Amino acid sequence: xxxxxxxxxxxxxxxxxxxxxxxxxxxFAVAIPVFAYAxxxxxxxxxxxxxxxxxxxxxxxxxxxxHLMMRKFAKYADPLMLPIATLLNGLxxxxxxxxxxxxxxxxxxxxxxxMWSTVGVALFLGVLLVLKDxxxxxxxxxxxxxxxxxxxxxxxxxxxxxxxxxxxxxxxVGSLQPGEFAKIIIAIFFAGYLMVKRDALALASRRFMGMYxxxxxxxGPILAIWALSLMILIFETDLGTSLLFFGLFVIMLYVAxxxxxxxVFGLTLSAAGAVGVAAFATHVQSRVNDWLNPLATKCVNxxxxxxxxxxxxxxxxxxxxxxxxxxxxGYSRFIGGIAPKSDYILATVGExxxxxxxxxxxxxxxxxxxxxxxTALAARDPFGKLLAIGLSGAFALQVFVVAGGVTGLIPLTxxxxxFLAQGxxxxxxxxxxxxxxxxxxxxxxxxxPAPAPSPDAEMTQVVRT
Amino acid sequence: MSELTLTVMRLGFLAVLWLFVxxxxxxIRSDLFxxxxxxxxxRRGNAPDTRAPQQNTGGGRQQAxxxxxxxxxxxxxxxxxxxxxxxxTGTTVALQGQTITLGRAxxxxxxxxxxxxxxxxxxxxxxxxxxxxxxxxxxxxxxYLDRNRLTTPQxxxxxxxxxxxxxxxxxxx
Numbered sequence: 001x002x003x004x005x006x007x008x009x010x011x012x013x014x015x016x017x018x019x020x021x022x023x024x025x026x027x028f029a030v031a032i033p034v035f036a037y038a039x040x041x042x043x044x045x046x047x048x049x050x051x052x053x054x055x056x057x058x059x060x061x062x063x064x065x066x067h068l069m070m071r072k073f074a075k076y077a078d079p080l081m082l083p084i085a086t087l088l089n090g091l092x093x094x095x096x097x098x099x100x101x102x103x104x105x106x107x108x109x110x111x112x113x114x115m116w117s118t119v120g121v122a123l124f125l126g127v128l129l130v131l132k133d134x135x136x137x138x139x140x141x142x143x144x145x146x147x148x149x150x151x152x153x154x155x156x157x158x159x160x161x162x163x164x165x166x167x168x169x170x171x172x173v174g175s176l177q178p179g180e181f182a183k184i185i186i187a188i189f190f191a192g193y194l195m196v197k198r199d200a201l202a203l204a205s206r207r208f209m210g211m212y213x214x215x216x217x218x219x220g221p222i223l224a225i226w227a228l229s230l231m232i233l234i235f236e237t238d239l240g241t242s243l244l245f246f247g248l249f250v251i252m253l254y255v256a257x258x259x260x261x262x263x264v265f266g267l268t269l270s271a272a273g274a275v276g277v278a279a280f281a282t283h284v285q286s287r288v289n290d291w292l293n294p295l296a297t298k299c300v301n302x303x304x305x306x307x308x309x310x311x312x313x314x315x316x317x318x319x320x321x322x323x324x325x326x327x328x329x330g331y332s333r334f335i336g337g338i339a340p341k342s343d344y345i346l347a348t349v350g351e352x353x354x355x356x357x358x359x360x361x362x363x364x365x366x367x368x369x370x371x372x373x374x375t376a377l378a379a380r381d382p383f384g385k386l387l388a389i390g391l392s393g394a395f396a397l398q399v400f401v402v403a404g405g406v407t408g409l410i411p412l413t414x415x416x417x418x419f420l421a422q423g424x425x426x427x428x429x430x431x432x433x434x435x436x437x438x439x440x441x442x443x444x445x446x447x448x449p450a451p452a453p454s455p456d457a458e459m460t461q462v463v464r465t
Numbered sequence: 466m467s468e469l470t471l472t473v474m475r476l477g478f479l480a481v482l483w484l485f486v487x488x489x490x491x492x493i494r495s496d497l498f499x500x501x502x503x504x505x506x507x508r509r510g511n512a513p514d515t516r517a518p519q520q521n522t523g524g525g526r527q528q529a530x531x532x533x534x535x536x537x538x539x540x541x542x543x544x545x546x547x548x549x550x551x552x553x554t555g556t557t558v559a560l561q562g563q564t565i566t567l568g569r570a571x572x573x574x575x576x577x578x579x580x581x582x583x584x585x586x587x588x589x590x591x592x593x594x595x596x597x598x599x600x601x602x603x604x605x606x607x608x609y610l611d612r613n614r615l616t617t618p619q620x621x622x623x624x625x626x627x628x629x630x631x632x633x634x635x636x637x638x
Binding site for chain 2 (some may be wrong): 038
């Protein structure tokens, strides 16, 4: 009894490419950091900073070139990811430049960071150019596993920095954080592996207490990844990296199999592992102690009465209040210790932009992650879906681990805020990550080619008999 | 720098930052509701040229046809088809130059749930001058226009009842 009432017509979808929207958003995303830059200069010296023009031009050039390449090579990709990444990168540059103005915080890092951002955007363009179709990556499933393992294991053989061994030092070139690249490569491996194995993992299970228990032999991979992430925790003493890899695996396993039991298993295993390792490794132990008793004083190099960095970060959030002290008018120089420009850059945001600004920044990360997950939903092939989920999941976990660590929700770990924090590897790797996501989203949103006219589509004649 | 300027800049920066977030959310929103749905004016007979009306051909295959030759419809031309009796009473179909098929077949424009209707019972289509014609498609129980059983395609006067089994339809302005 269905009736076609032609009261509404869905207009022909002409598949908007949304590139103009992206251009507008990009202009906005370049303007905000320039504004911030002027703001810092006015607050510190009472005059517009000298490098403002050059800095603004540099950022617009990067954004402009990226945009033009997007028009050419990823026409239908998501319109928001590039502007948000540009904005976060630009704000990071301003914040680092602002911290450079404090002589007590060491040498200037902003020029370096601008250089690394350029390299990052170059890699972004390279990925867009070379990777015409993300499904090509599927061929390298097991190679990427090996590469990721090598990248993860390599830092063990290099001396640790500030207690965490997550660096590779190449004499004459500088140091590299391979974990940042490994997270992309391992997401490719997980996506390829789970795409093939997900049916076995999802269907072959017994029901027990309302939960699907996987078979013993299917537990193999999750146990192997768990063991690997524990090894990272023990030998590299870095909670962040190990949490990132294990968490990424559990997320992708859950998305691939739709079984809650994997999440339960994952959380149990990671909790057990973290508690177990924290009992032995002194570096992890001290981090946990700082987290549990942030206001305790400690002694470093014979100098006693020092407050923990966690407490310092909390004080800066507190003094920021709702609206912050204003850019360039905070006291970030008092966040002493190791990493005000990288790990603790969020504390500067919290102090100078206040809760309002911090929320905006976190929301920007949230929007970027949302676009990634939207891409996964829109992708038509299972590999692309899993890869997009994996990449945005890794990004989300990283943001959570850092933001949680700085705000005192979880023990602090040695990861960097993507795009915002100072650190070459992080910026480069995250630009590559965004490029892969954009490639998947371009494939997903590209309109299907018009079907070839088939003889069946001709009007059928009614033949009277 | 005066305190006031700095305060204005501080709050202004936060405002701009949030503005970016809001604009981004607006972009997402337009992305979600990107498909344009146009209401077909059932009061106005002339369809805008941009529309691609669905054409229901004799075989029932629905396909997007190129925009029909837009003829100025004369004043007083019917704009909708109304079912005035039968189980589908109250149903209207806007007339936009498409062929309307009636019958029990599932791909008909109006699917009749009527024991006295054939699967492909009748069709209503505009001729070259824009007059609406009703044609019986060799049904078992026949199509009646104003009590006369159809033998040949006939133009439909405005408001004349077309009876198919228990269903009566008519064209209205």
